[in-house]
Amino acid sequence: MTALAEIFKALGDPIRLEIVQRLSRGETFTIGDVSSDLGVTRQGARKHLQVLVDAKLVKLEPKGRDVYVRFETNSLDDAKAFIAEVEKRWDSRLEALRQFLEGE
Amino acid sequence: MTALAEIFKALGDPIRLEIVQRLSRGETFTIGDVSSDLGVTRQGARKHLQVLVDAKLVKLEPKGRDVYVRFETNSLDDAKAFIAEVEKRWDSRLEALRQFLEGE
DNA sequence: CTAATATGCAACTAAATGGTTGTATATACT
DNA sequence: AGTATATACAACCATTTAGTTGCATATTAG
Numbered sequence: 239m240t241a242l243a244e245i246f247k248a249l250g251d252p253i254r255l256e257i258v259q260r261l262s263r264g265e266t267f268t269i270g271d272v273s274s275d276l277g278v279t280r281q282g283a284r285k286h287l288q289v290l291v292d293a294k295l296v297k298l299e300p301k302g303r304d305v306y307v308r309f310e311t312n313s314l315d316d317a318k319a320f321i322a323e324v325e326k327r328w329d330s331r332l333e334a335l336r337q338f339l340e341g342e
Numbered sequence: 343m344t345a346l347a348e349i350f351k352a353l354g355d356p357i358r359l360e361i362v363q364r365l366s367r368g369e370t371f372t373i374g375d376v377s378s379d380l381g382v383t384r385q386g387a388r389k390h391l392q393v394l395v396d397a398k399l400v401k402l403e404p405k406g407r408d409v410y411v412r413f414e415t416n417s418l419d420d421a422k423a424f425i426a427e428v429e430k431r432w433d434s435r436l437e438a439l440r441q442f443l444e445g446e
Numbered sequence: 447c448t449a450a451t452a453t454g455c456a457a458c459t460a461a462a463t464g465g466t467t468g469t470a471t472a473t474a475c476t
Numbered sequence: 477a478g479t480a481t482a483t484a485c486a487a488c489c490a491t492t493t494a495g496t497t498g499c500a501t502a503t504t505a506g
Contacts, residue, residue, distance in 0.1 A: 243356045250351025251494090252344045255424075262428040264435050270452060280453070282495055289493095303452045303503040309432060314425050320359075321422045324366040328413060331368045355464085374482060384483070386465055393463095407473040407482045 241294075245317050248293035253278065254286050258295060261309040268304045345398075349421050352397035357382065358390050362399060365413040372408045 239247070249255055253276050260267070267275070273283040287307060290296040295313045299306045343351070353359055357380050364371070371379070377387035391411060394400040399417045403410045 240356045240359065243354055243359050245354075246350050246359070247354025250347055250349075250354045252347045253494095255344065255347050255350070258428060262431040262435075264431070268452080278494090279496065281455090281497085284453080285494070300453090305453065311432070311436070314429055318422070318425045318429065321418050321425065324362060325418055325422065327366040327368070328415070331366075332415070357464095372482080382464090383466065385467085385485090388483080389464070404483085409483065 242316050242320055244293045245295065245313070248289050248295055249317070251286070251289075254290055257286065257290065257307070258309070261296065261307065266306065268306055269298075270304070272307065346420050346424055348397045349399065349417070352393050352399055353421070355390070355393075358394055361390065361394065361411070362413070365400065365411065370410065372410055373402075374408070376411065 249258065256276060257272060269283055269287060270280060272278075272287065273280040276283065278286070287296065287298065291298060293313075294310055297308050297310050299308055353362065360380060361376060373387055373391060374384060376382075376391065377384040380387065382390070391400065391402065395402060397417075398414055401412045401414050403412055
């Protein structure tokens with residue numbers, strides 16, 4: 239799969255969206271925290287986190303017996319660029335249509 | 343599922359990403375065109391399109407025996423806002439860290 | 447050293463996904 | 477009218493996904 243599609247797919251789940259949002263708010267947490275906070279077993283949490291790791295949105299840092307979840311800086315740049323590009327193209331089409339209709 | 347997660351999930355597939363991109367480039371096509379252009383059966387194309395319709399990224403307009411695929415204006419706004427928000431928060435955290443380290 | 451804690455790895459299940467084929471229906475062409 | 481075309485709907489299949497439980501391993505606490 240495309241790297242970009244993989245990023246969107248990783249974001250396409252409420253639990254994973256919540257994880258990313260919490261990270262961006264500066265919250266610090268471990269795999270176990272994700273499990274207890276988001277109401278899923280540790281293994282369930284681990285699987286969601288692996289999806290985010292594979293999409294390079296997140297990295298895992300073992301520290302002692304805990305594993306901390308860290309945000310991967312700049313990981314959303316491609317997704318942002320895609321959306322911006324799509325919207326830009328679409329807007330310029332609408333603008334061209336507007337000018338045509340107004341006869342400019 | 344959250345409306346937002348549903349949007350990301352809909353974008354989380356190379357074929358659907360391609361459909362959205364083509365629409366934004368101003369291409370005009372029917373369900374049958376998606377099928378032949380993207381190498382999937384009509385029913386396969388139809389299913390992908392339904393995912394995009396459910397996420398409100400696209401609408402289908404029957405015209406005679408054809409069904410045209412149209413881009414749904416502003417449909418990506420929430421996705422864009424989410425990413426912008428996450429990046430903004432993250433950047434301001436990094437900035438705070440920088441200032442702390444530099445002792446400003 | 448022993449007990450508790452946090453995770454890893456593997457197996458399993460139910461449901462969703464991505465894809466197909468087959469058949470039916472409506473529209474368009476000659 | 478009769479044929480070809482574009483789609484709809486349903487059933488089916490293989491794979492992936494989201495979740496679980498069970499057991500093993502490593503680290504921390506007493």
